[in-house]
Amino acid sequence: MARTGKNTVVEEFERRRARMLRSFGACMLLIAFSLCVTQIADSFPGLFGIGRKGWMAFAAAQFAAGVVFALMGFRQYRCPVCHQIPRAHDKYYLGVAVDPEKCPNCGVRLR
Numbered sequence: 001m002a003r004t005g006k007n008t009v010v011e012e013f014e015r016r017r018a019r020m021l022r023s024f025g026a027c028m029l030l031i032a033f034s035l036c037v038t039q040i041a042d043s044f045p046g047l048f049g050i051g052r053k054g055w056m057a058f059a060a061a062q063f064a065a066g067v068v069f070a071l072m073g074f075r076q077y078r079c080p081v082c083h084q085i086p087r088a089h090d091k092y093y094l095g096v097a098v099d100p101e102k103c104p105n106c107g108v109r110l111r
């Protein structure tokens with residue numbers, strides 16, 4: 001498992017990047033879906049015998065799950081060598097580098 005070849009770093013980082021993008025996608029879907037649920041609960045109170053409060057709790061749970069997905073994807077999105085999250089160049093912006101060529105911390109090639 002502890003292979004440190006150049007290609008394995010690139011492959012491992014690509015895997016983590018794909019996982020991060022998937023969890024962000026899941027986050028967006030869950031949050032969009034939770035907003036739909038609140039709309040539906042407003043328009044059709046008592047749908048399926050579940051009251052507005054029940055639907056709101058359901059929507060809140062989905063929203064929370066979406067945030068958890070995003071955090072999980074973000075937390076595992078690290079350089080396989082130095083285990084730092086590759087941040088975008090702008091230090092005043094809390095974004096991550098979504099497609100970095102090299103690790104901004106240790107300089108290892110990630111593509």
Ligand SMILES: [Zn+2]
Pocket residue numbers: 079080081082083084103104105106107108
């Ligand atoms: Zn690194």
